[in-house]
Amino acid sequence: MHAIERALKRLDILFHTANAALAQLELPVHNEKNPEYCKYAQLYLIGMWNDWVKYHSLLTGKRNLIVGVFGCPSRGKSSFLNVLLGLDILPTDNFIGTTKAGTAISYQDSKSDEPFAITMIYEKNAEPEKKNRPVDSVKKQVEVFYKKSNLTDSCIDKIEIKGPIRSFIGNNITFVDTPGAVPNSNNDELDEEKNTILCDMDIYTERALSILPSVDVIIFCTKHGGTVSTDIELYNKKIIIKYDPINVITHSHNREDGQTNEAIIKKAQDKYDFMPDNTVVLDSKKALLIINDKKNKKRDIAKILNKKFKKDHDLEGFIKLREMVLKKINYKDPVVITERITGFEESYRSLAENAAENEIKLPKLPTLSEIKAEKKEIAINNFRDFFVGLFKISWKIIKWILIVGISIAIILVVLALIFG
Ligand SMILES: Nc1nc2c(ncn2[C@@H]2O[C@H](COP(=O)(O)OP(=O)(O)O)[C@@H](O)[C@H]2O)c(=O)[nH]1
Numbered sequence: 001m002h003a004i005e006r007a008l009k010r011l012d013i014l015f016h017t018a019n020a021a022l023a024q025l026e027l028p029v030h031n032e033k034n035p036e037y038c039k040y041a042q043l044y045l046i047g048m049w050n051d052w053v054k055y056h057s058l059l060t061g062k063r064n065l066i067v068g069v070f071g072c073p074s075r076g077k078s079s080f081l082n083v084l085l086g087l088d089i090l091p092t093d094n095f096i097g098t099t100k101a102g103t104a105i106s107y108q109d110s111k112s113d114e115p116f117a118i119t120m121i122y123e124k125n126a127e128p129e130k131k132n133r134p135v136d137s138v139k140k141q142v143e144v145f146y147k148k149s150n151l152t153d154s155c156i157d158k159i160e161i162k163g164p165i166r167s168f169i170g171n172n173i174t175f176v177d178t179p180g181a182v183p184n185s186n187n188d189e190l191d192e193e194k195n196t197i198l199c200d201m202d203i204y205t206e207r208a209l210s211i212l213p214s215v216d217v218i219i220f221c222t223k224h225g226g227t228v229s230t231d232i233e234l235y236n237k238k239i240i241i242k243y244d245p246i247n248v249i250t251h252s253h254n255r256e257d258g259q260t261n262e263a264i265i266k267k268a269q270d271k272y273d274f275m276p277d278n279t280v281v282l283d284s285k286k287a288l289l290i291i292n293d294k295k296n297k298k299r300d301i302a303k304i305l306n307k308k309f310k311k312d313h314d315l316e317g318f319i320k321l322r323e324m325v326l327k328k329i330n331y332k333d334p335v336v337i338t339e340r341i342t343g344f345e346e347s348y349r350s351l352a353e354n355a356a357e358n359e360i361k362l363p364k365l366p367t368l369s370e371i372k373a374e375k376k377e378i379a380i381n382n383f384r385d386f387f388v389g390l391f392k393i394s395w396k397i398i399k400w401i402l403i404v405g406i407s408i409a410i411i412l413v414v415l416a417l418i419f420g
């Protein structure tokens with residue numbers, strides 16, 4: 001707890017310094033000097049600022065941790081999320097563009113007959129549209145909202161689903177499903193791969209990538225036996241630059257006889273050449289059979305999944321995945337916090353150095369010893385002020401006591417003289 005309090009103080013300092021730097025850059029004199037640089041630095045600071053807001057709200061427990069699933073179209077993202085949610089509620093299909101907007105799913109307890117609240121949120125002023133549904137109708141309602149999120153109208157922000165999900169990872173995580181993204185919309189590989197319906201991949205890609213900065217943990221989905229150059233390009237251009245994702249290989253039904261998960265991962269590592277060790281192989285289709293089994297509708301799905309995932313070779317990837325997610329979300333670990341804040345500080349320092357080269361003076365980030373020295377000085381000043389204040393009040397009181405005392409004494413002397 002102590003580490004978190006200290007971390008929050010350091011974050012506050014960064015906050016103030018970055019805000020002061022932004023104000024400095026907005027000064028007309030600087031903007032005229034080097035408008036190009038000012039614009040770049042402003043954007044950079046705003047990006048940093050957003051990251052701090054995100055981290056701050058996480059550390060103070062004001063929001064859930066957010067896990068986002070990304071990847072090219074039809075890599076099994078929505079199917080695999082249904083397994084993580086313990087409920088088959090997200091639309092999945094064999095054609096590109098099934099998931100049409102970012103969809104955030106989180107736990108909310110409810111005893112109502114329609115315990116799931118599904119909301120379509122628009123970017124601009126339009127009022128959100130909200131429907132309450134029983135679990136069996138959630139998928140249908142989401143599809144209705146997806147249809148409404150007409151491609152020519154890109155002002156839809158996201159869809160939110162809140163209800164009693166049965167996640168075997170934990171209830172304090174918000175999961176986000178995203179539309180399939182492509183690194184380049186004229187990709188021939190996609191047409192070869194699928195009977196592509198006519199759709200504007202740019203809008204889906206934009207919607208998916210706009211979600212990237214707001215998530216804390218990224219899961220990147222690829223498909224066993226699928227084509228790879230689009231995945232590699234998307235991964236290298238958009239994901240790995242900023243994030244350290246967990247990699248998931250779905251569709252393990254394509255495995256050759258006796259092929260182990262390790263062998264699949266090894267093969268993928270050779271083929272993708274980017275895929276690091278934190279990769280798991282999953283068969284969502286098989287796991288969904290357990291989730292959709294009528295017998296299991298009213299039972300504790302987390303317990304059932306745990307047991308089956310541990311026993312079944314095809315499903316064991318889910319257990320590994322849970323371990324990886326939990327390890328990544330260990331954000332209250334003092335080492336993780338310190339590393340992260342040091343990272344923020346370093347990027348601010350390099351920005352300030354860069355600014356100096358451009359003859360712009362940004363506020364200096366105080367060092368911890370400077371902050372300590374400043375605090376000490378404040379404490380000394382407060383201490384001194386307290387005694388000065390006490391002395392002043394005491395002096396006033398003494399002065400009044402003396403005045404009153406002397407007056408009474410004079411009166412008594414006068415009275416004594418008069419009455420003899
Ligand atoms: N056999 C098998 N099929 C899968 C698996 N995951 C997804 N699929 C199928 O692949 C297709 C695309 O899945 P979807 O979840 O919609 O992909 P998304 O576009 O990445 O969200 C659907 O027909 C799924 O049923 C899996 O692990 N095994």
Ligand SMILES: [Mg+2]
Pocket residue numbers: 077078079091092098099177178179180
């Ligand atoms: Mg999908």
